[in-house]
Amino acid sequence: MSNLHELTLADLKKHFPHPELRDVQAGALSAIAESKTGVVLEVPTGEGKTAIGIAALSATAEKVGGRLFYVTPTKALLEQLDRVYPERFTVVYGRAEYPCLYYHDTGKDVNARESPCYLLKCPHRVSQETGETEEAGVVPCPYLLAKFEARMAMEKSRLVACTVAFYLTNRMLVAGWTQQEEPSCIVVDEIHQLPRIARGIFEYTLSDWHLARSAELISSLDQAQADIIIRFRKSFMGISLKRDPKTKSLFTADEITRLLEIMRELDAEGLEAKIKQAVSDGRIDPQEDRTELKLLEDLTRSIPRFISSLSYSLPTGDREPLNYVYSFYYKKDDPEFADSRRKSRYYMTIRGYYVQPLIKRVMGSNVVAYSGTIGNPDILAHETGLRLPFCSFGSSFPVGNARIFMPNNTPDLAASKRARDDLKDSLKLIAKASKRFDSSGHRSLVVVISDDERQKFIEIAGRQGLEAISYGNGITAKEAARRFVAGEGSVLVGTSANYAEGIDLPKGIAPVIFFLRPGYQRPDDPEVQFEQSRFGKSRCWALWQWRVMIEALQVRGRNIRNAEDLGVCIFVSQGFRHFLYGSLPEWLRPSYRNERPWEQCIREVEELLRK
Numbered sequence: 109m110s111n112l113h114e115l116t117l118a119d120l121k122k123h124f125p126h127p128e129l130r131d132v133q134a135g136a137l138s139a140i141a142e143s144k145t146g147v148v149l150e151v152p153t154g155e156g157k158t159a160i161g162i163a164a165l166s167a168t169a170e171k172v173g174g175r176l177f178y179v180t181p182t183k184a185l186l187e188q189l190d191r192v193y194p195e196r197f198t199v200v201y202g203r204a205e206y207p208c209l210y211y212h213d214t215g216k217d218v219n220a221r222e223s224p225c226y227l228l229k230c231p232h233r234v235s236q237e238t239g240e241t242e243e244a245g246v247v248p249c250p251y252l253l254a255k256f257e258a259r260m261a262m263e264k265s266r267l268v269a270c271t272v273a274f275y276l277t278n279r280m281l282v283a284g285w286t287q288q289e290e291p292s293c294i295v296v297d298e299i300h301q302l303p304r305i306a307r308g309i310f311e312y313t314l315s316d317w318h319l320a321r322s323a324e325l326i327s328s329l330d331q332a333q334a335d336i337i338i339r340f341r342k343s344f345m346g347i348s349l350k351r352d353p354k355t356k357s358l359f360t361a362d363e364i365t366r367l368l369e370i371m372r373e374l375d376a377e378g379l380e381a382k383i384k385q386a387v388s389d390g391r392i393d394p395q396e397d398r399t400e401l402k403l404l405e406d407l408t409r410s411i412p413r414f415i416s417s418l419s420y421s422l423p424t425g426d427r428e429p430l431n432y433v434y435s436f437y438y439k440k441d442d443p444e445f446a447d448s449r450r451k452s453r454y455y456m457t458i459r460g461y462y463v464q465p466l467i468k469r470v471m472g473s474n475v476v477a478y479s480g481t482i483g484n485p486d487i488l489a490h491e492t493g494l495r496l497p498f499c500s501f502g503s504s505f506p507v508g509n510a511r512i513f514m515p516n517n518t519p520d521l522a523a524s525k526r527a528r529d530d531l532k533d534s535l536k537l538i539a540k541a542s543k544r545f546d547s548s549g550h551r552s553l554v555v556v557i558s559d560d561e562r563q564k565f566i567e568i569a570g571r572q573g574l575e576a577i578s579y580g581n582g583i584t585a586k587e588a589a590r591r592f593v594a595g596e597g598s599v600l601v602g603t604s605a606n607y608a609e610g611i612d613l614p615k616g617i618a619p620v621i622f623f624l625r626p627g628y629q630r631p632d633d634p635e636v637q638f639e640q641s642r643f644g645k646s647r648c649w650a651l652w653q654w655r656v657m658i659e660a661l662q663v664r665g666r667n668i669r670n671a672e673d674l675g676v677c678i679f680v681s682q683g684f685r686h687f688l689y690g691s692l693p694e695w696l697r698p699s700y701r702n703e704r705p706w707e708q709c710i711r712e713v714e715e716l717l718r719k
């Protein structure tokens with residue numbers, strides 16, 4: 109039975125971190141207190157979810173003890189947690205956030221993820237058992253120290269905060285973490301992102317260039333092993349060539365078996381020992397050859413995981429494949445390849461799919477999970493393996509401050525349904541409307557699906573004299589958003605992959621959002637092909653619909669983050685109409701308008717913004 113059943117409402121209230129408890133928070137605490145098996149909460153944005161999680165963790169710390177985690181999908185949310193609640197958590201970030209002192213000692217700016225750490229004899233290494241450094245008196249490795257401190261905090265029932273990826277990777281794959289008992293309480297923020305992140309942990313990509321380079325480096329240490337890598341490379345390229353170029357194509361079971369047989373001939377442990385020996389007797393210089401060494405580290409450490417992931421991509425007598433494998437390649441004379449200045453032309457990806465049992469095992473039974481957008485709890489349970497009671501709460505924000513428009517005279521922009529100029533004309537309409545709003549001092553966010561659409565919009569906006577801020581040419585999506593928030597430009601434009609989540613535009617920064625069309629995965633996407641063969645098209649449809657629904661709800665919420673914010677979202681394509689109203693939580697439905705033509709919607713927005 110879950111430990112959560114030991115918590116009473118009084119325990120939770122006692123540990124609530126603020127003097128004032130809002131209605132939604134009180135409802136959520138009651139749901140936790142009544143839960144015997146963990147709980148999933150749909151809590152609208154701005155209602156203070158984090159405080160609910162802190163109450164659950166702190167009450168468990170006092171009453172039950174054990175290991176306590178708060179996990180977030182992104183580093184930004186983790187930083188925010190640390191900022192808002194300093195001292196409450198022992199926070200541990202991913203490797204990329206810490207400098208590698210081995211290289212810093214020689215003046216090189218290398219982080220712990222870029223370092224071939226496992227192949228080096230490093231004096232700064234911190235024992236995860238004792239916390240002591242490899243060499244007495246030196247500065248401890250910041251990453252390993254943070255990890256050790258998190259482990260100590262865990263043992264002492266203090267609250268540990270980390271990203272979902274850090275938690276899952278360590279609990280699923282890293283010695284010392286995998287055998288741990290399940291947490292007494294784990295709070296999972298933005299749970300709708302959990303399946304995607306978990307699948308990403310079991311994704312490995314190999315390329316022709318990486319394999320060729322690895323074989324070249326290994327040949328001086330062990331020619332036989334280098335030959336195996338060359339054979340593997342030739343085989344996967346040969347299989348890829350049977351497919352069309354620039355198309356992600358699934359491998360068959362026979363093809364995977366062939367690759368697996370070659371991969372199994374590799375001796376990862378023997379290779380690692382030989383590389384370490386070569387580093388220690390000076391044949392490989394870790395300073396000069398850092399990039400190459402990192403490549404070798406990645407290869408040797410990944411071989412066992414490639415092998416197990418490849419074998420899980422095959423069906424057995426009693427189960428279907430759990431993973432899938434696909435390739436992608438460019439033809440030699442493809443101008444896109446030439447322009448990209450890439451070194452690799454062939455890619456092979458092994459992707460974990462059936463992660464539910466793994467999630468369930470490492471999360472355990474004391475889960476308090478929440479998100480502003482759960483939509484269908486059954487699909488979430490199917491995707492995460494966490495079949496928990498579900499409670500949904502309305503927002504305390506005035507619903508009159510939100511308006512959702514679904515104009516009735518725009519085209520369906522699905523590739524199979526739109527006419528030749530529909531896409532271009534729709535982007536023009538958006539640019540024109542943004543310009544009108546901008547003339548009265550109101551800026552907009554435009555969310556599109558493909559990069560092609562993003563570039564087309566920038567072009568159209570430029571022609572209309574509208575200053576569009578976006579990323580590219582060395583500017584990251586985050587930087588572009590930062591510049592826009594600081595006041596640059598009239599409209600921020602980006603794909604849903606960049607701007608559906610993780611960017612907040614409250615306080616009138618962008619009171620209007622345009623969302624161009626639903627981002628269904630392409631029918632030839634390997635995940636779609638895999639799901640279709642696994643579950644059949646009709647069952648998959650509900651899953652795909654759920655994903656676009658969550659995305660639509662996330663986009664909608666970008667400009668309303670507190671009770672005073674006024675935010676409009678205009679869904680452009682008729683493709684939204686089939687599911688939009690049904691996906692809105694009850695409390696938001698009064699803000700939905702779907703019977704007006706485009707022009708009337710725009711006029712109503714202008715009126716609303718004038719108020």
Ligand code: SF4
Nearest residue numbers: 208209210225230249
């Ligand atoms: S243990 Fe040493 S080599 Fe590894 S990341 Fe830390 S400082 Fe770098």
